[in-house]
Each structure stands twice: as structure tokens, then as C-alpha cells.
Amino acid sequence: MYRVNGYPVIEALDKDRDPVPLKITHDNPYTDAGRNKGPAPLTLAPGESATAHLHWTNRITSFDAARQGAYLKVAPAPGEAARIRPFFLDIGTDAQLDVTAWGAKFRPE
Structure with a gap:
């Protein structure tokens, strides 16, 4: 079993894998991400995500x-190991990224 609670740690990296400065926000009610109910404990069985x-x-x-991201570096929580995946991120000069809490599924209301 693996437990998560809270928000992933997200960092954008450019094509050379240098950090792209971001302003991280959580659960902005004016975006689609606002449907997420916020952090709650989640226990994952082997094979679940x-x-x-x-x-x-x-x-x-x-x-x-504007700097563009070519990769995302994602960790399940602060202090935990991160993984890097290719991900094109054209964030503009505002550089604001809204991130929801971890969830099993997101359902429209």
C-alpha cells in the first residue's frame, strides 16, 4: 500500500533540463481544476494510481x-523522489500553474 495526501511537487524544466520559474497555485475555483475537493488521504493498492x-x-x-518547459519533474510529496517526464509547457510570462491535490478520480459535478 502507498499513501498520498496533499499536492504533488511540480517543477518545469526547459529543453536543457534547467528549471523554469513557476508560480504554483492550488485549486483555483476559476479553472477546471477547481472541481477537485482539495487534499484528502488516499491509499493506493499495488497497481493503482x-x-x-x-x-x-x-x-x-x-x-x-517567455520560457517554455520541455519536461515536468513530479514528486508525490515534498522530500520524496521525483520523476522527470517529457511535457511541453507554454506558460507565457505569467508562469502561473494551478495544481490540484492528488485524487483517485475527478468527476464532474
Whole structure:
């Protein structure tokens, strides 16, 4: 059994695997991610998985060059081992990424 509770730790990396600065928010009620009910203990049996949803808008708020992510680095919780996966992230200059809590399934209300 494996237990998760809370939010994944998310970091974006560019094509050279250097960090892309992000402003992480949680459960923004104005995005689709707002359907998530927030953190709750979740116990996973072998072979089961948890999901978390990401939401961003390619919002340009300055004349600075926008950095793009080529990978996501994801850990189940602070201090735990992370995995890196290819993931194109065109985050704009706002660089705001909304992340939901871990959940078994997300159901529309």
C-alpha cells in the first residue's frame, strides 16, 4: 500500500533540463481544476494510481521572453523522489500553474 495526501511537487524544466520559474497555485475555483475537493488521504493498492490536474494559460503580462518547459519533474510529496517526464509547457510570462491535490478520480459535478 502507498499513501498520498496533499499536492504533488511540480517543477518545469526547459529543453536543457534547467528549471523554469513557476508560480504554483492550488485549486483555483476559476479553472477546471477547481472541481477537485482539495487534499484528502488516499491509499493506493499495488497497481493503482493517483491523478492530479494541471491548468495554465499562456498569458503574456510583460515584454520579457517567455520560457517554455520541455519536461515536468513530479514528486508525490515534498522530500520524496521525483520523476522527470517529457511535457511541453507554454506558460507565457505569467508562469502561473494551478495544481490540484492528488485524487483517485475527478468527476464532474
